[in-house]
Amino acid sequence: MGVEGIVIRKATVEDLPILLGLERACFSKARYTKDQIDMFLRGENEETFLLFDENDPVGSVMLSARGTKGKVVSIGVHPEWRKKGVARDLMTAAEKWFADSGATEVDLEVGVQNPEALNLYSTLGYEVVKVLKGYYGGKEDAYLMRKQFE
Ligand SMILES: CC(C)(COP(=O)(O)OP(=O)(O)OC[C@H]1O[C@@H](n2cnc3c(N)ncnc32)[C@H](O)[C@@H]1OP(=O)(O)O)[C@@H](O)C(=O)NCCC(=O)NCCS
Numbered sequence: 001m002g003v004e005g006i007v008i009r010k011a012t013v014e015d016l017p018i019l020l021g022l023e024r025a026c027f028s029k030a031r032y033t034k035d036q037i038d039m040f041l042r043g044e045n046e047e048t049f050l051l052f053d054e055n056d057p058v059g060s061v062m063l064s065a066r067g068t069k070g071k072v073v074s075i076g077v078h079p080e081w082r083k084k085g086v087a088r089d090l091m092t093a094a095e096k097w098f099a100d101s102g103a104t105e106v107d108l109e110v111g112v113q114n115p116e117a118l119n120l121y122s123t124l125g126y127e128v129v130k131v132l133k134g135y136y137g138g139k140e141d142a143y144l145m146r147k148q149f150e
Helices: 013-026 034-042 086-101 115-123
Strands: 006-010 046-053 056-066 069-077 105-111 127-136 140-148
Touching (some): 013 034, 013 046, 013 056, 046 086, 056 086, 069 086, 086 115, 105 115, 105 127, 115 140
Parallel strands (some): 069 105
Antiparallel strands (some): 046 056, 056 069, 127 140
């Protein structure tokens, strides 16, 4: 773990209010709803990690894996905690979970106008596979990015 004093753990259904709060703080558009997050927390092929500073939630990452295919569904860091390496810590936990789950090819989608996330993913070795036109409600295009693991 890179950020001092921060602890990470897997989320449970009890964490729904925390995840909803983070979703609201992190995303101004294209947010997941309470029901979507709830379904995700109950999914068999899904996992969510939460990062805390003592009791304060600072970020989360939602993942899924089916066979050799993995997906980073969502990642968000509370605005007060950005640029400190929190997302890198979340992605480290994510990639360990993918390895343990047997996923060797991990996909994610990211808005073309999201330089923070694009930098994060490209420095971790994710590459653009294609452009998804009008991915965000027909308004913004997204990149499909992919990383292959050994
Ligand atoms: C994208 C996001 C998760 C990054 O979280 P973070 O904790 O601030 O990121 P980190 O501090 O771990 O930084 C990791 C890398 O991300 C990139 N990055 C993060 N913030 C950046 C910024 N403001 N400008 C440019 N690159 C940035 C850099 O490559 C950085 O590495 P570096 O510090 O060595 O330069 C965060 O900005 C966020 O929650 N954004 C809103 C939600 C979102 O867009 N999620 C992604 C959806 S696909």
